[in-house]
Amino acid sequence: MRESLALIIKVAFRNLWLYRLKSTVIAGLLCMGSFIGIVGLSLLHDVEHSMQDSIISSVAGHLQAYSSKAKDDLALFGGAFMGRADVGTIPNLASLRDVVKQNTNVADFIPMGSDMAMLGRGNELDETLTSLRGALKKGETDIIAQRKDELKFLFLQLERELTERAKLSADKELMDRYRADLNHALEPDFLGTLNALDEEKLLFLDTHIAPISGEKQPIYLMYLGTDIQLFKQNFPKFKLVEGEPLGPGQRGILISYKVRETQLKAVVARLFDELKKRIDRVRVPIKGDVENERAAADLPKQYQQILSSLDRHKADVLSEFLKSIGIKPKSAELITGLKEQLQEFLQVDDTNFQERYKQFYAQIAPKMKLYEISPGETIVLRSYTKSGYLKSVPLKVFGVYTFEGLEDSDLAGVMNITDLITFRELYGEMNEESKKELEAMRVASSTVVTDAAGAEDALFGAGASASVPSVDTHPVETKTDSKKKEILHIKPVISDVFPESEIQKGLALNGAIRLKDGSKIKETRAELNKLLKEAGIEAKLVDWQEATGIVGQFANIVRLVLIFALGVIFLVALVIINNSIIVGTLNRTKEIGTMRAIGAQKSFVLGLFLAETAITGLIGSIIGATLATVFLFTLHIKGIPAPNDIVSFLFSGPRLYPTLQWNLVMTTPFVVSLVATIASIYAARHAAHVKPAEAMQEKE
Amino acid sequence: MSQAVTIEHVSKVYPLGSTEVQALRDIHLSFDTGEFTTVAGPSGCGKSTLLNLIGCMDTPSRGEVYIEGQPISKLGDKELTRLRLDKLGFIFQSFNLIPVLTVFQNIEFPLLIQGGFTSKERSDRVRELMEEVGLSAQAKQKSNALSGGQRQRVAIARALVTRPRIVLADEPTANLDSATGERIIDLMKAVNQSHKTTFIFSTHDPLVMKHATRIIRLRDGEVLEG
Known part of the structure; x- marks a missing residue:
């Protein structure tokens, strides 16, 4: 053999x-x-x-818990295109947490809730007016001229927009008034003679012209409300890169580094960044690459963005600097000359790019407003609550954070982190203070609270709803005395701090579960499912892979x-x-x-x-x-x-x-x-x- | 004298499309141990079929073939193979050596398949036979480096290495010049004498035929003479 x-x-x-x-x-x-x-x-x-x-140490944890009544699957990195996923709610996170924490392999439970909000960005006209006012105050003639040029440009833009709007608008009277105001502002005399602090003209611009112009395109921001202290402890990739951390009981928002760099940064800087990344990282030169050539061609058009954020002194310093590197102005007048210098400076090619990039960040970036949002500022987030009305919440920006190693990632890094209370606010859930205030207003306006089941009784008398099943459990206000026609001014009740106990209970959409032994995800999930069932809690568990949808x-x-x-x-x-x-x-x-x-x-x-x-x-x-x-x-x-x-x-x-x-x-x-x-x-x-x-x- | 091969009323029919070809018709023959017999006849006379049946490569359609008294018609492929290995030796017209093996390895091959020998036993037997066929010097040569006559000598040694009772040779000299052919026949005859091995070979070369102790002539599947 x-x-x-x-x-x-x-x-x-x-x-x-x-x-x-x-x-x-x-x-x-x-x-x-x-x-x-x-x-x-x-x-x-x-x-x-x-x-x-990446996933477990950034937002997902090993397991995620969310309502078993959810209509959509939980997708932490997005999954529902066009519209928001309905993942249900966890009405009382305390009971869920208590059950989950019974398991010995569970290290922590971090409540979460995420949604999309619009960032209010103000009005470009307003910004230019403010800047003009500053220049008028200081009497910087060339800056004044520059601002007035910008205003005129904006007026002409408005005029075109107005022509389009007039075709669609039913309110002819309003359109005519806008038109008249704009024509007034466009008269050569109007801006031509505005060389000192002419409050009458400025007020006219503030009150008649600025309102015609709409807000800048809103930016949509994803936000994640959570218990920030727990979040920091459990997600080791979390890292603050600028500003200060959000302390316990503090309201505010931490802006994502990636979002700030890609959506909230001045276009001129973004173009520089984009080119730098493609040249250094992807190793594609400018010449011959469509994307790079387009970015390089766009750069010189962005001089305006730099000019509009300079005052006379800064403009002077910058012009001198540009002269020192061999870029001489053709015009004697400072602003016109600087404009020419900047246009030349922003002409980049493969031979000068690295040098210009360095010079931009060393000399120009510090003189301009590089980001739309910076730590210390207050922003306004707007969101449609579940019941459909628009809710605005002003929020202090505390800092800028990133997930370590994932700085460039679009997936984990697009979430802006806020406290859970703010999330509830934007989501449409009222806090104790709001509820109290609303109650006080109800008393004042003599409304009574009824729920859906009682609504018909309240309207048509007892017994009317006997055969109608309940359709909605949200409280509905019914005005019983229609004679009182006072307008209710519901001020948002927002304080800078909140009692810490509030985030221990109440509403969340989902919760991340960190395990002590990450290799036992399956076993722990089964044990937890059993515990939840025994406790009668309507929540389901998914592992990090399922929770992150297509990414996982x-x-x-x-x-x-x-x-x-x-x-x-x-x-x-x-x-x-x-x-x-x-x-x-x-x-x-x-x-x-x-x-x-x-x-x-x-x-x-x-x-x-x-x-x-x-x-x-x-x-x-x-x-x-x-x-x-x-x-x-x-x-x-x-x-x-x-x-x-x-x-x-x-x-x-x-x-x-x-x-x-x-x-x-x-x-x-x-x-x-x-x-x-x-x-x-x-x-x-x-x-x-x-x-x-x-x-x-x-x-x- | 005991009988090496007995053929009793053997017919062989091959299917050919929808008809049949009668290759052998009611053949009745026997071969004694130690015979040096040639089977002669023109192409298509049934020589090959007869050798295939004696060589246990095929079974008869009717009748029975006995190899040393053992009937073969009921045997399966495995038993027939074993019978070939143990009792029969084969010499082919075009030598049929395994080209990738050396002279020594070609001769050794059946012993390895048979198994149960130590490497010394194998080597002794192979060397003895190489000497007998006069190829001791070529032991390590690849078979495709040899001349036709030398190759047929290797084939003879291979056929004899298992010490078979019967050696079948299919036109062993057809691919050789007449002088070499004659020497091969002489060698076969010498082995036949010294080992008492029964030799049955086919040929249509009259020079070869004259060395045979018995000539069986076939025509159209029937025995004419013998």
């Missing part, structure tokens, strides 16, 4: 050598399969881990693609192997027949052909595994740079340093050759069926 095995292997080796071209092709394919398999699965393993780390599924999708690709390679290899054995059988009919004639059993022939495949497979896949090891080892040292933001999220940082999966390296060659060998059984049986009498056939 051992001898015949040795014989089989010996003959197999000789045959492989004899048909070496064919053997090389097969070995090459299996080599490629092993290489792709090992590298692919290793990288996938690493990406899965780093992504898991990414690894699975990639795995499928990889397996598919490997499948195709294997299929091709197997077809070639089978084919070559069958062709080989034809060529070797006499040889096989001779072996059979002189006494070799079918099994011997079968074994011989299988051995040939197995040996080819082993040689090919061991070479593939070796190459994969070398390749991964090189990557391990050098790291793979993340070419874009999504990938940096997957890598949990700007570079991925793959680790070598030794078990994969050791097992893959065997699996590959085993699969190839098993797959060649059919063809090998074909060979074994060659008749011994074939040895006698003379075909020469």
